[in-house]
Amino acid sequence: MTSEQFDAVIVGAGFAGIGAAIQLKRSGIENFVILDREDDLGGTWYVNHYPGLAVDVPTTTYSYFFEPNPNWSRLFSTGDEIKQYADDVADKYDVRRHIRFGVTVDGARWDEDATLWRVNLADGTTLSSRYLLTATGFLSQPHMPDIPGITEFEGRVIHTTAWDDSYDPSGEKIAVIGTGATAVQLIPELAKKSADLTVYQRTPIWVVPKVDFRFSERAKRLFARVPLTQRLIKRLTDSIYEVMVSVAVRHYGTFRGRFNISASDLAKIHRFVTIRDKDLRRRLTPDYDFGCKRPTFSNSYYRTFTKPHVHLQDTGITRVEADGIVAGDGTKTVIDTLVLATGFDLWEANFPAIEVIGRNGRNLGKWWRETRFQAYQGVSIPHFPNYLSLASPYAFIGLNFFNTMEYQMRHMDRLFGEVRRRGATTFEVTEQANAEFLDRMTDLLGNSLFTIGDCASARSYYFNPAGEPTLLRPTSTQTAIREASEFPVTDYSFG
Incomplete structure (x- = not known):
């Protein structure tokens, strides 16, 4: 009615x-x-x-x-x-x-x-x-992965869009499925407390260094009193990003991908400086052009994989069992918690x-x-x-x-x-x-x-x-x- x-x-x-x-x-x-x-x-x-x-x-x-x-x-x-x-x-x-x-x-x-x-x-x-x-x-x-046996897992399952704020990863064996923008932010945080962390990667992601800083109280007071100052900064950052998207995405052919190559070189240097293991660097390197998939910024993502209790698994997932995950190479990882960083549909x-x-x-x-x-x-x-x-x-x-x-x-x-x-x-x-x-x-x-x-x-x-x-x-x-x-x-x- x-x-x-x-x-x-x-x-x-x-x-x-x-x-x-x-x-x-x-x-x-x-x-x-x-x-x-x-x-x-x-x-x-x-x-x-x-x-x-x-x-x-x-x-x-x-x-x-x-x-x-x-x-x-x-x-x-x-x-x-x-x-x-x-x-x-x-x-x-x-x-x-x-x-x-x-x-x-x-x-x-x-x-x-x-x-x-x-x-x-x-x-x-x-x-x-x-x-x-x-x-x-x-x-x-939210995108829920269609993986054989995923409903049979007897431990805790958390999708990043339904995070349990009461969950404490301390001392846990955790598996994260996904290496997109969400995972890049989440994985370093889980690694700080978990006993063992295995990351299941289907597609590597381009990651470049993050230039971040705090705004001082003086700056915030200036923004509040003289909004024009903040609008000018917005105009500047908007313009920078506009040029990046224009050159790297919309007019890729005109500029022959030069910006994309430079950006991927920056990510490559970032990996080289952070990770000494040559094979691990190779496995974390995308084989598609920079910008095809949304790139992301992080100063801790690559470093996380150098920790002894963090493992990268990139052979695929065969099935999920009651107590763990069987990877494409036949190895099984026993876990307490399964985190789905599988993004959106x-x-x-x-x-x-x-x-x-x-x-x-x-x-x-x-x-x-x-x-x-x-x-x-x-x-x-x-x-x-x-x-x-x-x-x-x-x-x-x-x-x-x-x-x-x-x-x-x-x-x-x-x-x-x-x-x-x-x-x-x-x-x-x-x-x-x-x-x-x-x-x-x-x-x-x-x-x-x-x-x-x-x-x-x-x-x-x-x-x-x-x-x-x-x-x-x-x-x-x-x-x-x-x-x-x-x-x-x-x-x-x-x-």
Whole structure:
């Protein structure tokens, strides 16, 4: 049954959902609700709280463009600080009162006759809404490895997205499956207390030194009193990262991969200085181009493998038994705790994160898989009126999600402004505008690392199941912001 009606329903209370809520308020829309399955806001920064969690880009860039945070303690701030920032912004902009926690959304269907979205909840309730915005993020669905016998293990099993804060690794024999960005942060922390730590690696990761430092109290006071100083630093760090992504990823062919080679040489030097064992260095060396898979920063990851109680296992996993793991080389490691640092399922479970049915019964997930993953400006899809998907193909710019959120908020501002000016009831991107955008993105990717680089063995979540690198939008941040602010309103039909 239908119990309530809203002007807008936002699915997800992470940074995307908070940003969307703020923009709705700016557009004069107050009758909206944010639905989140967790019991607090923050999205991935609430769900993840494993030891060593920190942002992997400078926090000077990691904030809403309209809300700089003068309180970061260091250049690469901890997860606790990021979560606190989400709380502070939600409170300042009066977003929290719109959020309903512990609510699971099963799906949504467009009602053509009523020109409304019917949003179905797991408890059987159906909400009605003029607009639907899915802000479920890219890192919201944990990936559970399909390993023979994994359900037979009798010890403790912890996925990094459901970390047990009461768990004490002291004196334990631990196995970690995975060597992605999460594992790079977690493994050194576990090694400090465990009696024995075995790391099961499928794909090595590029790791470069981390230049981190604390912000002095004087600096934080300056940021608070003169926000322009922090904005200038943000502009500097944003520009540095923008150049890196432009040269190393978007224009890889133009620069013939020179930056990628230099970065991989830096990682190679880092390994050589840290690890004296030649064979261990070889096993920790990726065989794909730098940047195909998200690289990471750490000063302790490589050093951890030089400790006598830490072991690298890279022959694969044959099966998990009640008391341990049998590797591909036939050796068995007896363990007390199994830690799954296996990341997230982006494509199979996250595009989209809920079932969305548009006009004429078009199923978004099925349509994406039967045609191609696509979304105009990374937010709109034809046949899905009054719907914005903030975690879509071609949505992520590649620096951090706040850059993505900035252009998406500006897109919302222009779009809802036009709806209000016309007195319209619905908006929907045209087939032509969507097709032209998809063609342009495809052409731009032709010069990118993902198309002409050596990424075959990276197993990167940048690539969809068809092998297309459709997660990233191959434009600069400034280009995305400009297009979001100036796109032709004729790209949409209004009714």
